[in-house]
Amino acid sequence: MKNFKRLRAAHRMIGLIACAAILIGCSTPAPAPAQPVAPAPDRSVSPDLLPRPIATAGPDDPQVYLFEPEDGSIVTSPVLVRYGFNRLDVDSGRYQIFLLIDQTCAAPGQIIAADATRLIFAPGSFDMEIELPAGPHRLCVQATENGGLPIDAPGMSFVVDITVE
Numbered sequence: 001m002k003n004f005k006r007l008r009a010a011h012r013m014i015g016l017i018a019c020a021a022i023l024i025g026c027s028t029p030a031p032a033p034a035q036p037v038a039p040a041p042d043r044s045v046s047p048d049l050l051p052r053p054i055a056t057a058g059p060d061d062p063q064v065y066l067f068e069p070e071d072g073s074i075v076t077s078p079v080l081v082r083y084g085f086n087r088l089d090v091d092s093g094r095y096q097i098f099l100l101i102d103q104t105c106a107a108p109g110q111i112i113a114a115d116a117t118r119l120i121f122a123p124g125s126f127d128m129e130i131e132l133p134a135g136p137h138r139l140c141v142q143a144t145e146n147g148g149l150p151i152d153a154p155g156m157s158f159v160v161d162i163t164v165e
């Protein structure tokens with residue numbers, strides 16, 4: 001009889017511990033979802049995460065893309081534009097990155113000259129603010145050889161459409 005009482009007491013204790021563990025687990029808030037982390041300074045990102053390139057680059061090919069603004073977003077002016085790249089040595093001085101505003105990306109062989117709607121990202125700079133009037137706009141980031149000649153390869157241009165309020 002003593003063993004039976006001890007066994008029953010042990011079962012109750014196990015049941016209480018299990019209930020307490022369940023209650024603690026249920027009352028602990030779920031961890032917050034992971035926030036996106038700013039890209040590494042070299043702006044390398046898995047090609048699987050990149051939206052809307054003009055032509056798809058292979059997994060080992062260089063490419064450029066826009067982080068901000070996202071395609072289809074509604075923004076206010078001034079608009080922060082942030083670009084990134086994979087496997088492209090922009091620090092060598094051989095390449096320039098252009099932002100074309102409300103234009104199609106330049107065709108191979110068509111030299112891009114900087115002006116009010118064709119801006120060059122400064123060397124070492126990955127973002128710029130631009131003033132845009134209200135309405136729909138198209139932004140194209142495009143890699144060129146130094147001198148403004150577009151690189152004729154998949155993934156060397158990237159387009160987003162946005163609306164400015």
